[in-house]
Amino acid sequence: MSLNPENIVEIKGLVKRFDDRAVLDGIDLEIPAGKTTVIMGGSGCGKSTLLRHIIGLLKPTEGEIWIDGENVAGMKEKDMNRVRRKFGMLFQGSALFNSMTVGDNVALPLREHTDLPNEIIRIIVKVKLELVGLTGFESFMPYQISGGMKKRVALARAIALDPKMVFYDEPGAGLDPITASMIDQLIHDLSRKLKITSVVVTHEMKSAFRIADKVVILHKGKVLEVGTAHEIQNSKNPYVQQFIKGEPEGAIPFYQTSDAYLKGLLET
Numbered sequence: 245m246s247l248n249p250e251n252i253v254e255i256k257g258l259v260k261r262f263d264d265r266a267v268l269d270g271i272d273l274e275i276p277a278g279k280t281t282v283i284m285g286g287s288g289c290g291k292s293t294l295l296r297h298i299i300g301l302l303k304p305t306e307g308e309i310w311i312d313g314e315n316v317a318g319m320k321e322k323d324m325n326r327v328r329r330k331f332g333m334l335f336q337g338s339a340l341f342n343s344m345t346v347g348d349n350v351a352l353p354l355r356e357h358t359d360l361p362n363e364i365i366r367i368i369v370k371v372k373l374e375l376v377g378l379t380g381f382e383s384f385m386p387y388q389i390s391g392g393m394k395k396r397v398a399l400a401r402a403i404a405l406d407p408k409m410v411f412y413d414e415p416g417a418g419l420d421p422i423t424a425s426m427i428d429q430l431i432h433d434l435s436r437k438l439k440i441t442s443v444v445v446t447h448e449m450k451s452a453f454r455i456a457d458k459v460v461i462l463h464k465g466k467v468l469e470v471g472t473a474h475e476i477q478n479s480k481n482p483y484v485q486q487f488i489k490g491e492p493e494g495a496i497p498f499y500q501t502s503d504a505y506l507k508g509l510l511e512t
């Protein structure tokens with residue numbers, strides 16, 4: 245098959261069945277390099293499951309997942325770890341270590357994955373914190389800062405290793421809509437500044453349309469529609485319209501519960 249060099253990720257015919265139920269039901273998706281792709285869709289449509297396939301936490305039942313020219317679908321863990329070094333990830337609920345300072349949280353991937361001396365790590369941490377608007381917060385403990393600031397720290401940690409691509413699963417979950425939109429905007433600004441590919445799952449419709457170069461609407465494990473924000477907003481598909489207008493019969497919540505998700509993560 246031929247891969248388009250403009251795409252950093254190409255997914256072909258991705259199917260994931262849990263028992264007999266197809267949670268992802270034939271996904272074809274292209275993620276353009278250096279752009280912000282926003283994935284939206286109702287609760288339970290498979291957004292997190294899709295992300296977890298791309299980062300190699302789940303293996304597909306069928307299909308191919310090409311990342312930077314390599315099919316990771318059947319890849320061994322050792323090779324997958326090498327591929328994973330190219331990404332940063334920001335899971336729900338910032339997942340900071342509460343017993344560590346802000347600075348040590350950001351330094352963690354650098355200490356784990358590089359042999360850089362402490363002095364250099366200290367400088368990188370300072371720069372990353374500056375990028376997310378938290379200059380001088382190194383010695384704060386997570387309990388001393390707000391939820392929105394914790395998200396920023398998690399963001400600084402996600403970009404600590406200068407990844408080519410960063411995945412964000414509902415970066416605004418648990419934050420008020422204004423703070424959530426600010427986080428989305430920060431993600432977008434960072435992507436531009438650092439020229440990284442961003443893949444964002446978000447329910448914040450306004451910011452999604454503002455930051456997205458490409459919008460993907462998932463529905464029941466399938467890609468329902470793909471387009472620019474403008475194209476999606478003008479979609480003729482009634483489900484897409486219902487979804488973006490947030491009409492109640494869509495029953496689409498602002499925030500997801502993390503329990504099932506975290507439980508799933510632990511099971512893999």
Ligand SMILES: Nc1ncnc2c1ncn2[C@@H]1O[C@H](COP(=O)(O)OP(=O)(O)OP(=O)(O)O)[C@@H](O)[C@H]1O
Nearest residue numbers: 262267286287288289290291292293294500501508
């Ligand atoms: N490990 C698993 N075993 C069985 N079913 C699973 C597993 N992981 C996910 N599912 C199911 O797959 C479906 C999609 O889940 P997923 O977490 O991807 O949804 P989502 O689109 O991220 O939803 P939300 O917006 O609520 O986060 C759900 O019905 C979920 O119960």
Ligand SMILES: [Mg+2]
Nearest residue numbers: 291292500505
């Ligand atoms: Mg989810």
